[in-house]
Amino acid sequence: MEHVVIVGAGLGGVRTAEQLRSGGHRGPITLIGAEEHPPYDRPPLSKQILSGAWDAERVILRDKPALDELDITYRLGSAAVSLNGTTVGLDDGTSVAGDAVVIATGVTARAIPGQPGAVWSLRTLDDALALRDALDNSRSLLVVGGGFIGAEVAHAARARGLDVTVLEAMPGPCERALGREGGALAGRLFTESGADLRCGSRISRFVDAHTVELADGSTLSADIVLVGIGATPELSWLAGSGLDVGDGVACDRTGRAVGAAGVWALGDVAAWWDDVRGGRCRTEHWTTTVDQAAIVARDILGLELPAPSVPYVWSDQFGLKIQLVGRPDLADNVLQVIGDGLDGGPVRGTVIGYFAGDRLVAVAGFGAPRHLPRLRGLVATGAHRGTVLSLAQELIGGVVR
Ligand SMILES: Cc1cc2nc3c(=O)[nH]c(=O)nc-3n(C[C@H](O)[C@H](O)[C@H](O)COP(=O)(O)OP(=O)(O)OC[C@H]3O[C@@H](n4cnc5c(N)ncnc54)[C@H](O)[C@@H]3O)c2cc1C
The missing domain is CATH 3.50.50.60 (FAD/NAD(P)-binding domain)
Incomplete structure (x- = not known):
């Protein structure tokens, strides 16, 4: 060529x-x-x-x-x-x-039918610079869509002290990427930051660029309305x-x-x-x-192709890094392998494993970056549940909890 x-x-x-x-x-x-x-x-x-x-x-x-x-x-x-x-x-x-x-x-960025032009989305550098200025000069933010981008914007707004409401149609935020259990952990990050997270909540229409109407007929208004629905x-x-x-x-x-x-x-x-x-x-x-x-x-x-790698995605939210390695979409069961965030303990330090049967297909770490490299190796080989739990024991051996 x-x-x-x-x-x-x-x-x-x-x-x-x-x-x-x-x-x-x-x-x-x-x-x-x-x-x-x-x-x-x-x-x-x-x-x-x-x-x-x-x-x-x-x-x-x-x-x-x-x-x-x-x-x-x-x-x-x-x-x-x-x-x-x-x-x-x-x-x-x-x-x-x-x-x-x-x-x-x-x-x-995907828009909602009838979305006014002045409603915010975040995709480009120009969007981000303008949104940063708007956050500096506003008191409230309403985010429609609790995915990774919605979560990161909500975090930036809470860090400035804005009142933040997040509407998410699914039972938990970030569920499309993290599944039900991962979404529950992510949801705790929203609420622990002081954001008002409303799951299972859909808007029926925009009244204007600052006000939405919900399915039950109630309305919500904010200085900034941002849509982050994919x-x-x-x-x-x-x-x-x-x-x-x-x-x-x-x-x-x-x-x-x-x-x-x-x-x-x-x-x-x-x-x-x-x-x-x-x-x-x-x-x-x-x-x-x-x-x-x-x-x-x-x-x-026409050169030799690189070996396939294990998928990886991250998101920085509410002061910690969520890291997802592998393919959670292939899982049929989920297990907390490190920490006790799913049992009400701190979200930070929790790692969940996604399994297809007994084989590890993905792991998600919540503020647990030091554990991820070795667990990544197990995802790459599709390790058995027993091997994963043994390594998890070894990893937390030196961790004060
Ligand atoms: C705010 C934000 C945060 C993100 N955070 C993360 C993260 O934490 N972790 C993660 O893994 N991923 C994240 N992503 C996703 C990641 O950035 C994308 O996966 C990556 O940028 C994809 O690269 P790309 O080249 O396919 O598309 P892009 O980087 O979007 O580049 C596409 C380019 O094509 C140009 N273009 C479009 N149409 C035309 C046309 N007709 N003619 C010429 N040019 C055109 C666009 O202007 C754009 O510059 C984030 C994305 C966004 C928007």
Whole structure:
């Protein structure tokens, strides 16, 4: 492949470019990004940017001189509007023809029907900087959706002393990622911080940008209303491309777009074939995106592919780090392996194991970072329950509880 055109100048796009160069690609690389900013990292937006610990420059993954060093042609502030074979059409009417195209256009925040434009969401650096200012100048926050991003924003607001209410449709927050037991632990973090967490609660409509009506007819108002109910893949520009785009660009196990020659997709926008599930799976995780960028670059270059890695995601909430290793979606039972948060003890230091039968498929640590590396090894091998509990005993042996 000579000229590689990468659409989407976020984490996946820039990592693919880096991997192509480190893998020996000498041909031209063009990186197309809809935002004016150089490629930047998103996890700090809801953490260090909102808390005020970092300024905007620290989230930049590669500034323009660093992109020049990689000998990349970049077109920032330029959105792709079409794909025809391996030719990308841009919003200024020009087009870029490549020998290979990599789609890394990520996702956009999902909105509720009838959501006023002035209701907040958090996806971009500009969103985060504006939200930080708004939090500094407000007294109350209402979050619709108690997922990771909702939790991190709620934490930033509680740290400033705002009154915070969180509406979550499921029985517990963060349940989609952590399951019922993990969600119960996460829920305790919300309430122990002083946030008013209302689970099983849905809004029926927005009265205006500051007021929502609930299913029971009552209303809730706040200075800031933020919706964090997930995201949808950025696929609009691919209409007419002939690609299979249901929930994400359908890809095989190395990111090749199904039924299209010379087109790959990765990161949040891509639904890769998952051998374990026997189906396609779209993942919105930082480490998965980085891993996929390495696979795509090496596949384009015809190099040996890296070994599959164990999925990992983290979230910083209410003063502790939640770390999830493995595939909780494969579990049929859950066991508290370290700590006693599920029995009413401190959430901090609790680790739960997710099992398929007796085999460990995932672990979630709540403020337990020192235990995770060794447990990760057990997830990788699908260790038996007995082995997991023995290691857990060994790990807490030296811990004062
Ligand atoms: C606030 C926030 C906090 C997060 N925290 C965590 C965390 O703690 N842990 C974790 O594992 N993950 C976290 N994530 C998720 C993680 O950041 C993503 O999984 C990762 O950024 C995905 O990379 P990507 O390249 O697929 O998409 P992105 O990084 O979103 O990049 C996509 C880029 O494509 C551009 N684009 C879109 N459409 C077009 C177009 N038509 N033409 C050109 N460019 C286009 C977009 O402007 C964007 O810059 C967080 C995400 C957010 C928003």
